[in-house]
Structure formats: structure tokens, C-alpha cells
Amino acid sequence: MSQLSPAALVRKALVERVTQETQISVQLTLPGDVPPPRPRIDTPVPFLSHMLDALARHGALGLEVQARGDTAIDDHHTVEDIGLVLGSAIDQALGPRAGIVRFGHFSLCMDETLVDCALDLGGRPYLVFDLPAIAGRRVGSFDCDLVREFFQALVVQARMNLHLHLRAGGNAHHVIEAAFKGFARALRAACAADPLMGGAVPSTKGNLV
Numbered sequence: 001m002s003q004l005s006p007a008a009l010v011r012k013a014l015v016e017r018v019t020q021e022t023q024i025s026v027q028l029t030l031p032g033d034v035p036p037p038r039p040r041i042d043t044p045v046p047f048l049s050h051m052l053d054a055l056a057r058h059g060a061l062g063l064e065v066q067a068r069g070d071t072a073i074d075d076h077h078t079v080e081d082i083g084l085v086l087g088s089a090i091d092q093a094l095g096p097r098a099g100i101v102r103f104g105h106f107s108l109c110m111d112e113t114l115v116d117c118a119l120d121l122g123g124r125p126y127l128v129f130d131l132p133a134i135a136g137r138r139v140g141s142f143d144c145d146l147v148r149e150f151f152q153a154l155v156v157q158a159r160m161n162l163h164l165h166l167r168a169g170g171n172a173h174h175v176i177e178a179a180f181k182g183f184a185r186a187l188r189a190a191c192a193a194d195p196l197m198g199g200a201v202p203s204t205k206g207n208l209v
Helices: 046-059 076-094 144-158 172-190
Strands: 012-018 024-031 040-042 063-069 103-110 115-119 126-131 161-168
Touching: 012 076, 024 076, 040 046, 046 063, 046 076, 046 172, 063 076, 076 144, 103 172, 115 172, 126 144, 144 161, 144 172, 161 172
Parallel strands: 040 063, 126 161
Antiparallel strands: 012 024, 024 063, 103 115, 115 161
């Protein structure tokens, strides 16, 4: 019996994390054959909410995020834990990762800014984060150094190799937004069904878990 392609399946996950610092719930549906529902993002970090909305829309993801955290201290725990939970949801929704393209790349421009994103859903977590223009910067009240913390948490839990490189530009808002949108497009490509794989796991090892 032939296997169904990933695009023909509903690949979804619901992950929750509750600690003394944060309460996070993420419901995720990976891209499929039908348009995703409108994102529902509710976090106490407005700029991150904006970036998660962009991630969902450009990644064709069904995404609901409910988050509360100790932002009276700072945003660090909340941003990092949302990355952890979203990464876990990606991992769970991908399942055995059979029949997917596995690799994705997108180069995204936004006015003066150009960010390259490449990723591998091969099960080996690693982050290369080369966005020097945002180091030590703020967008409104948002600490831009938390962008690295978000992606580091996400790649570990998603078991993903991710490279983000700034090629041009320096506006912190543009750089971060280009990184999130480029990541969204690369993820969308990588988790799509590969019609030439015949449902097989895209690895010489025979598995990606």
C-alpha cells in the first residue's frame, strides 16, 4: 500500500509548558493542501507577537500562541520559552519526517535589508546566528538580543539546523523581521512533501529521529 504524502495529512501538534516563570500554549498545523486559519497570537511581548504573526502568515502555518510570563522582570523567560514550545510543536507535527523535502533556503529582502536563511530538518540541532546589526539594540522596548535566545531554543526542540546571515542593512526592525519571514519561507519549503521521495525518510540513515 502506498503511503500518503505529508501534504495530504494534517500535521499538527498542541504543546503546553507551565513553570513558575511562564505559561505557554502553542497549537500548530504545518502547511498542507488548504489555506491555514488566521493566526491567533496572544503574548505579553508585542514585538514578538508581531514576528510570530509574520512567521505564521509567510510560513502558511496554522498557529495559535497563548503566553503569559514574568515580564515585570524582563522578557527573557517568556521569549525563550515560546521558542522552546514552538520548537517542540514543530518536532511533534513533523512526526517521523518521512516524505518531506527536509532542506529549505530563502533569501529575503526588506528595503535596505537582506537576510539569508537556510535550514535542515535532519534531526541535528545547531544554530548559526549572524545578525550583528541587532546586537545590543532595541526595537521599542524589545531587547534584540532575545532574538538569538528565541531561535536557539526553537532549533534545539525542533531538532533543526538553522543558519541566519545578514547580507545587507542595519535597521534592527527590518533585520529581525526579514529573519523571521525568511525562516518562515525556508521552513515552509523544507516541510513540504517531496513528490520524488515516495514517502521515504530523506536520509541515508533511514530515519531522522
